[in-house]
Amino acid sequence: MLQTIKKQIWLQRSDWLLGIGCALVMWIIGMVFMVVMxxxxxxxxxxxxxxxxxxxxxxxxGTFIILINLGVNFNTQISLGNRRTxxxxxxxxxxxxxxxxxxxxxxxxxxxEDAVYTILWSGKALEExxxxxxxxxxxxxxxxxxxxxxxxxxxxxxxRYKRKAFWILWVxxxxxxxxxxxxxxxxxxxxxxxAGKFGLAIRGMTQLLFGRGFLALAAVVTVVSLAAxxxxxxxxxxxx
Numbered sequence: 095m096l097q098t099i100k101k102q103i104w105l106q107r108s109d110w111l112l113g114i115g116c117a118l119v120m121w122i123i124g125m126v127f128m129v130v131m132x133x134x135x136x137x138x139x140x141x142x143x144x145x146x147x148x149x150x151x152x153x154x155x156g157t158f159i160i161l162i163n164l165g166v167n168f169n170t171q172i173s174l175g176n177r178r179t180x181x182x183x184x185x186x187x188x189x190x191x192x193x194x195x196x197x198x199x200x201x202x203x204x205x206x207e208d209a210v211y212t213i214l215w216s217g218k219a220l221e222e223x224x225x226x227x228x229x230x231x232x233x234x235x236x237x238x239x240x241x242x243x244x245x246x247x248x249x250x251x252x253x254r255y256k257r258k259a260f261w262i263l264w265v266x267x268x269x270x271x272x273x274x275x276x277x278x279x280x281x282x283x284x285x286x287x288x289a290g291k292f293g294l295a296i297r298g299m300t301q302l303l304f305g306r307g308f309l310a311l312a313a314v315v316t317v318v319s320l321a322a323x324x325x326x327x328x329x330x331x332x333x334x
Contacts, residue, residue, distance in 0.1 A: 098180045102167075102188035109163065110192045113156045114199055120144075120151035121203050125210060132215070140211065142226040145204040149230070152196040153237065157245040160189050164249025165333075172332045182246070182327055186320060189242035197234045204230060236312030240319075247319035250326040 124147030132140060164185065171181050204227045251259040 098176060098184040099187050102184040103191065105167065106163075106188045106192060109159045110195055113152050113159065113192070113196060116155045117148040117152035117196065117199065118203070120147035121207070123147060125207060128211075129214065139223045140215075141223045142204065142207050144207045145200065145226040145230075146224075148200055148203055149226075152200065153241055156189070156193060156196060157241050157248075160242060160245030161249035161252060164246060165253040168253060168327065168330065169332050178327050178330070179324070182320070182324055186242055186246055189245070190238065193238040193242055197230070197238050200230055200234065201227070233308055236309050240312040240315040243316040243319035243323075247323045247326075250323040250330075254326045254330055 121144040124143035124145070128140060128143040167185060168181060172178065248259075248263060251263070
């Protein structure tokens with residue numbers, strides 16, 4: 095098992111670097127946006143957009159790489175004689191380490207962003223609107239366990255059901271990216287409408303799950319995702 099884990103870590107190292115590179119690019123873009131907005135419309139507060147963008151970039155890119163690469167890794171490793179269960183465990187552990195690497199990087203660039211703004215806005219008493227470092231410390235470690243597990247499950251789903259799984263995941267993604275923000279807007283503007291009531295329900299659930307219930311949510315997502323991935327992969331045939 096240890097050798098299998100080491101092999102997966104060796105195989106995934108370039109993808110870790112890709113995620114880090116994307117996060118750093120997003121970090122720079124976010125800081126540029128913040129500086130431009132502060133100069134065009136000065137305010138007494140600022141947001142750590144660089145860290146926020148980097149968080150979204152590392153989580154999104156990392157999870158996407160996991161689900162895309164699982165099929166290729168599975169077919170290669172199983173065809174070489176590796177067993178399914180050790181493969182699943184090693185694949186998850188390798189990406190668990192990768193996400194902890196992202197977590198450490200995000201803490202560093204969060205401090206770096208504060209230092210950059212201190213230099214650029216020296217002499218100005220600006221307050222940070224959102225404590226991004228506090229959010230990282232609160233949600234980062236549970237997310238490091240949950241996101242690789244969820245990405246592994248989605249990858250196993252794609253490997254097993256191909257196009258059907260792709261369209262299901264695409265619809266869910268579009269609902270989260272476009273549908274939920276529109277429902278949240280409806281909750282603010284037309285609270286008594288059907289969309290507004292749905293948006294209020296989603297907002298209440300989000301506040302619960304991403305508040306005190308986030309640790310339990312992350313634990314459930316991790317366990318259920320890995321169990322589902324195991325069930326999907328245990329009889330999955332190798333494809334050439």
